[in-house]
Every structure is written in structure tokens, then in C-alpha cells.
Amino acid sequence: MTTFNLQDVDHLEYKNHQSVVTAKQLDDMHIVDEDADDLVPDDLPQFLLHRAARNLGALSGHINKDSRILDIGCRTGIFLLFLKKNGFENVKGIEIHDESVEIAKKRGLDAYNGDAHNLPFKDNSFDAISCTQVIEHAYNPQVVLKEMSRVLTSDGVLWIDAPLEGVTAYDETFNHAGHHCFWTSPEEFAAFLNTEFQPLSHQIYLYPPDANGKVWAQGMGFLCKQK
Numbered sequence: 001m002t003t004f005n006l007q008d009v010d011h012l013e014y015k016n017h018q019s020v021v022t023a024k025q026l027d028d029m030h031i032v033d034e035d036a037d038d039l040v041p042d043d044l045p046q047f048l049l050h051r052a053a054r055n056l057g058a059l060s061g062h063i064n065k066d067s068r069i070l071d072i073g074c075r076t077g078i079f080l081l082f083l084k085k086n087g088f089e090n091v092k093g094i095e096i097h098d099e100s101v102e103i104a105k106k107r108g109l110d111a112y113n114g115d116a117h118n119l120p121f122k123d124n125s126f127d128a129i130s131c132t133q134v135i136e137h138a139y140n141p142q143v144v145l146k147e148m149s150r151v152l153t154s155d156g157v158l159w160i161d162a163p164l165e166g167v168t169a170y171d172e173t174f175n176h177a178g179h180h181c182f183w184t185s186p187e188e189f190a191a192f193l194n195t196e197f198q199p200l201s202h203q204i205y206l207y208p209p210d211a212n213g214k215v216w217a218q219g220m221g222f223l224c225k226q227k
Contacts, residue, residue, distance in 0.1 A: 049082070051132065055079055056086060063088075067090065067127040068090045068128075069088060069090065069092070069129070069130065070093070072130065072131040073094070073095060073096075075104075077093055077103070077109040079130060080092075080104065080109045081109070092111070093110070093112065094111070094112045095111060095114075096116075098113055116144045119147045119151050123150055125152075126153065126156060128159070130159050131158065131159070131161075132159075135160060141192065148160075152226060157225050158223070158224040161221030162189065164219070186202065197224035198227050200225055202222045202223070203221045
């Protein structure tokens with residue numbers, strides 16, 4: 001895994017970069033945000049619904065309807081909406097992209113604008129955390145792990161997934177050329193998670209193909225508990 005040098009990174013640079021990336025993704029998938037008041041739009045891209053179902057399925061044996069759940073990188077609130085549709089009411093989301101947070105709020109969701117490197121929540125605030133396709137965007141994934149451990153209860157669980165790829169898009173410092181850090185194997189990702197959490201189980205899956213039909217990466221998700 002890449003070694004990160006934080007000296008040349010500041011929050012504003014990171015936030016601006018992620019805003020550009022997210023704005024492009026929202027533009028590419030504008031249909032997600034057309035009906036901000038709709039619970040889960042019927043025309044929502046299927047892979048987003050599949051991802052929400054996978055996340056809930058991974059957590060389902062460890063949560064109940066009263067569980068306090070945090071979705072890190074909640075975007076416009078699709079997973080939060082999915083949780084609510086399935087009877088979970090005590091759910092919050094955090095997202096670095098301002099426009100996405102506003103859309104989530106229009107949907108009546110408890111969404112916060114913030115950075116996963118410095119979560120705006122008290123210690124032991126949540127029984128479960130979902131962190132889907134977020135950790136690979138972090139300029140310091142280790143700090144994000146520590147923050148998740150801090151806000152999670154001692155018996156809480158984390159569902160986290162990320163791409164697996166044979167190359168890294170990072171140099172030793174955060175840069176604008178590539179916004180992903182990749183773990184090159186399940187073993188490497190598990191070793192990284194094991195610095196703060198105890199992985200319990202995992203899943204491997206393929207990301208949807210791009211416009212040219214190419215599947216660009218495998219995804220790997222881990223269900224973890226506190227050490």
C-alpha cells in the first residue's frame with residue numbers, strides 16, 4: 001500500500017478536489033438526483049440499489065431497527081433512504097460535497113457536510129458504520145480508520161469496501177491527477193484494516209463496466225468489529 005505524506009495536503013485542497021470529482025459523477029448520473037423528495041426513485045441505476053442492498057445485507061446480522069447507523073460518504077443519501085425504507089430510522093450521513101448534502105437534506109435526511117478525516121461526532125456515537133467507496137479517496141486512510149473506530153461503540157460493526165487494483169494512482173502525496181488509492185490484494189486490504197479493526201468476513205465483486213464495456217476493478221468489502 002502507498003505510504004502517505006501529509007505535509008503537503010490541506011483540507012481545502014482535498015475538499016475542492018473531491019468536489020470536482022463528485023460533481024462530475026453526479027453529472028454523469030444526473031438521474032439519481034432528479035426527484036429529491038422521492039424515497040428511492042424507480043429509475044435509480046440498478047447498481048446503486050444493488051450496492052445499497054449489499055451494504056444492508058452485510059450489516060443485517062449485527063444491527064436492529066434501533067441501531068444508530070452512520071453512512072460515510074453518503075452522497076445524496078441513497079443508502080440512507082434504503083435504510084429508512086427498510087425500517088431503520090436512526091441513520092445519519094456525512095459527505096464532503098456541498099451539493100450532495102443539500103440534495104440529501106431536501107430528501108429529509110440527517111446529512112452533514114464534513115470530512116471523514118475529522119468526523120463531527122462524539123466518541124461511541126454509532127452502533128454501525130457503512131463506508132462504501134470512500135476510503136480509497138482519502139489522503140490519509142489510516143486517520144479515517146481511527147476516526148471510524150473512535151465514533152463506533154465498543155461492540156459496533158463496520159462495513160467497508162474499496163476497489164482492488166494492481167497499480168496505485170497516488171504518489172507519496174495527495175495529487176490532482178489521481179483520486180484513488182488502491183489496495184492490490186484482499187490480503188493487503190485486510191492487513192490495513194487490521195491496524196484498527198478485526199475483519200470478520202469479506203465479499204469480492206466486480207464493479208459495473210464502463211462505457212466501453214470494460215470492468216475496471218474488483219471490489220472488496222469487509223465486515224469488521226472493534227479490536
